[in-house]
Amino acid sequence: MTRMHNPPHPGEVLREYLGDLTITNLATRLGVGRVTLQRIVNGAAxxxxxxxxxxxxxxxxxxxxxxxxxxxxxxxQASKVKRPKIERIATIVS
Structure with missing residues (x-):
């Protein structure tokens, strides 16, 4: 899988899929809470x-x-976090 440069949060894509559906309506159809779905669409989850x-x-x-x-x-998002230098471990292939 190739890494995208600054990919959108999936909630942004989901917002486009909603069309005329409301968050409440989709949440009911999915069997999840409205707040749960709202957090995804807003990029908070x-x-x-x-x-x-x-x-x-x-x-x-x-x-x-x-x-x-x-x-x-x-x-x-994880690629932007500063990490300590980690030494590569050589593996033995049999």
């Missing part, structure tokens, strides 16, 4: 594996698409 399956079923997409967007976003 990530998409869990369970939510990826729910969104995939609701929109006719794959759960991998939603989980992949979340992973790309998380990896990019």
């Amino acid at each position: 990530g998409i869990s594996v369970d939510m990826a399956y729910r969104l995939g079923a609701a929109f006719g997409t794959s759960p991998e698409m939603w989980a992949g967007m979340q992973l790309q976003y998380d990896l990019y």
